Amino acid sequence: MKEKEVIVKLIDLSFAYPYRDYVFKKLNFNFYRGERVGLVGPNGSGKTTLFQLIMGLLKPNGGKIEIFGKERRTEDDFIEVREKIGLLFQDPDDQLFSPTVAEDIAFGPLNLRKSHQDTKKILKDTLEILGLSNFEDRITYNLSYGEKRLVSMATVWAMQQKILLLDEPVTWLDEKTIAQMIQILNNNPCLSYIIISHDKKFLKKTTNCIYLMDNGNINKI
Amino acid sequence: MANLIKEKFSEGDSFLHKLDPRVKIVVALLFSAIVAVTDRSTPLLGDLLFAVGLIIIAKLKIREVILRLLVVNSFTLLLWIMLPFTFSGEKIYILNSLGVSREGIKYAFLLTIKSNSIILVGIALLSTSSIYNLVHALRHLYLPDKLVQLSFFSYRYLHTIHSEYIRLNNALKVRGFKSQTNFHTYKTYAYLIGMMLVRSYDRSKRVYNAMLCRGFKGKFWTLNHFSFKKSDLVGGIVMISCIVGLVLFL
Numbered sequence: 001m002k003e004k005e006v007i008v009k010l011i012d013l014s015f016a017y018p019y020r021d022y023v024f025k026k027l028n029f030n031f032y033r034g035e036r037v038g039l040v041g042p043n044g045s046g047k048t049t050l051f052q053l054i055m056g057l058l059k060p061n062g063g064k065i066e067i068f069g070k071e072r073r074t075e076d077d078f079i080e081v082r083e084k085i086g087l088l089f090q091d092p093d094d095q096l097f098s099p100t101v102a103e104d105i106a107f108g109p110l111n112l113r114k115s116h117q118d119t120k121k122i123l124k125d126t127l128e129i130l131g132l133s134n135f136e137d138r139i140t141y142n143l144s145y146g147e148k149r150l151v152s153m154a155t156v157w158a159m160q161q162k163i164l165l166l167d168e169p170v171t172w173l174d175e176k177t178i179a180q181m182i183q184i185l186n187n188n189p190c191l192s193y194i195i196i197s198h199d200k201k202f203l204k205k206t207t208n209c210i211y212l213m214d215n216g217n218i219n220k221i
Numbered sequence: 222m223a224n225l226i227k228e229k230f231s232e233g234d235s236f237l238h239k240l241d242p243r244v245k246i247v248v249a250l251l252f253s254a255i256v257a258v259t260d261r262s263t264p265l266l267g268d269l270l271f272a273v274g275l276i277i278i279a280k281l282k283i284r285e286v287i288l289r290l291l292v293v294n295s296f297t298l299l300l301w302i303m304l305p306f307t308f309s310g311e312k313i314y315i316l317n318s319l320g321v322s323r324e325g326i327k328y329a330f331l332l333t334i335k336s337n338s339i340i341l342v343g344i345a346l347l348s349t350s351s352i353y354n355l356v357h358a359l360r361h362l363y364l365p366d367k368l369v370q371l372s373f374f375s376y377r378y379l380h381t382i383h384s385e386y387i388r389l390n391n392a393l394k395v396r397g398f399k400s401q402t403n404f405h406t407y408k409t410y411a412y413l414i415g416m417m418l419v420r421s422y423d424r425s426k427r428v429y430n431a432m433l434c435r436g437f438k439g440k441f442w443t444l445n446h447f448s449f450k451k452s453d454l455v456g457g458i459v460m461i462s463c464i465v466g467l468v469l470f471l
Contacts, residue, residue: 057430079438087434094427097377099353103444108435110442119444141380159435 004032006069007085007163007192008054013063015046015053023049024216026063033163036185037194038203041213047196048090050213051165055087083112086156090167092148096140101132101151104140108159126158131180146177153181164193170202182206230281230348237279238349241453242358245346248460253339255468262327265334267467272338275345275460286344293340297333304329352376357443366440373441374425381428382421389413389420 008031016022023046031037039047052058053065056078065072067081089095098104105126109119127133130150143151149169156164170178178199185191185206197203203210212221231238237245256268276286306316308325315321347355356373360366393409400406 052430055430055434057433079436082434083436087431089427089431091427094424095431097428097432099351103353106444107432107437107442110444111436111438113442116444116446123444141384155435 004034007031007033007067009064009066010053011064011066013053013065014061015049015058016061022061022216024218027216027218029211029218031192031194033192035192035209036207038207038210039194039196039213040198040200040203040210045213046216047213048167050218051087051167051194051196054165055082055085083159084161085163085165086159086161088153088156088164088166088169090171092145092152093141095152095155096148099139100136101127101138101140101143101154102136104151105154105158108155112159122158122160126154130154130157130184146173149173150177150180153184162190162192164191166193166195166197168196168198170197170199178202228348228351229285230279230344231351233280233349235278235280235349236452236456237275237345239452240346240349240456241447241449242350242354243361243447243449244453244457245350246355246358246362248457248464249342249346251461252342252464255464256335256338259335259468260331261471262331262334264467264471265331265338267471268464269334269338269341271463271467272341272345276341279345279349281344281349286341289344290337290340293336294333297329297336300329300332304332356441357445358447360441360443361447370439370441378421378425381424382417385417385420385424386413389416 008029010027010029012026012028014022014025014027027050029050039050041047049058053060054067056072056075068084070077072078072081096104098107102123105123106119109122114122123136127135130153132147132150132154135147135151138147140148140151153169170181173181182202182205185193195203195207210221211218252268252271256265259265259268276283305321305325306319308322308328310322310324312320313323313326350358352373356369356376359369359372390413393413398409400410
C-alpha cells in the first residue's frame, strides 16, 4: 500500500499563553491526507490553540511544525499553508467582515488572484452547494446566527481547499442546518479535515477517527 | 452613530445612487474646496441652491436630512453666539456693553451657508453610495492602499465596537442596572467602557487573523468593477460646470 502523505506533523510542540501555564508540552500529532478527524476535549484544553498554531496565527514556544513536508516557522512560511488549508473560526462574526455576503465570499478567491470570471463562478457554485442561493446581496451583519454560520463556511469553501480545520462548526445550530453540514462534508470525499466539536452524533457521521485532547496530551480514542 | 452604521441613505435608485462613486467623490471634493475658499454671498447662495437641488434629485427623506443638518447647525449656533460680539467692525447694535458688529454677522452667515452646503452635497453624493463602494472608488482614484484600508477598518470596527456596546449594555440591563448619580453607576460605566475596548481589540485581532487565513496579503481586490458609463460622464460634467459657473459668473 502506498504510504499516506502527512499533511501536518507536530513534533514535541509546546505552547503557553503569556503569564499562564503551558497549554501543552511536547505534543506529537500527525494528520494524514484523506483522514477525517474529530477532536474532542474539555473547554480550555487547547483545541482552538492547536488550530491557530497550525495556521501560524500563534507561534509555539518550542518544538517543530511541519506542514506539507516542510518546516514552518516564519510568517512567509505560513502563507502557502493558509492558501491550502482552510480554517473555519468558532465565531462567525470574526470571519465575516464585508458588508455583503457576495463580497465576503469573493474575498478569499480574489486574494488567491483568481480572475473576476472565475471568482463569480466560484461564488455562484459555493452559494449553491451550501444552499445559500439568493443570499448574495444580503448584509452580513443582519443575518441570523445559523445563516452567519453557513456563510462563514461558504467563505472558507470558496478558497477551494482540500484540507479544512473546522472549529465547532455546528454548535448552536438547529437540526436541519446540522443535517445540511453533514451532507456537505460527506458529499465531498476528497476532503481531509479536523473538526472540533462537542456533538458526538455529528462527529460519528462525519469523521472516521476521534482524538481526545486533555491535560496537554492528544490521544486516539 | 446608528445612522452612520446603517448607511440609511445608501439604498435607493435615483440618478445619484447609480452614479459612479468616483465621479461623486471628485465632484464632492471640488465643491467643498470651492465653497470653502469663496467668501462672496451671491455665489455661496447659488451653491446652497445647487446642494438642495442635488438632495431633491437623490430623492432622500427630507426629515432624515433635516435631522442631520440639526447636528451640524448645533455647531454653527455656537458661531452665532460668539462671532457677532467678538468680530471687530461697524457696530450696528449695542447690547448692554457688548457691540454687535455687521462683519461678525456676515461672517457667521457665510459660515452657516458654507457648512450647510457642504454637508448637503456630502449627503446627496457620498451617503448615496455604500461605504464599501466609496472605499473601492478611493482605491481607483489612486489613494494609497494604507489610507484606504485605514478608512475602511475604522468604519468596520466602529460597527464592531457599537455592537459590543449594545451587548454589554443589555447584559447590565437584564441584571437590573439603572444608571443613577452614584459611585456604583460611575464604576459600572468605567468597567463597561474598559471591557468594550479590550473586547473590540481582541475581536479586531481575530478578524485580522481570519483575513490572513483567507490569503489576505495587504491588498483589497474588488469583486464589482465600476464601469464608467456615458451617464456618469455627462452627470460629472454637468455638476462640475455648475460648480465652476457659480463662482465665475455670480
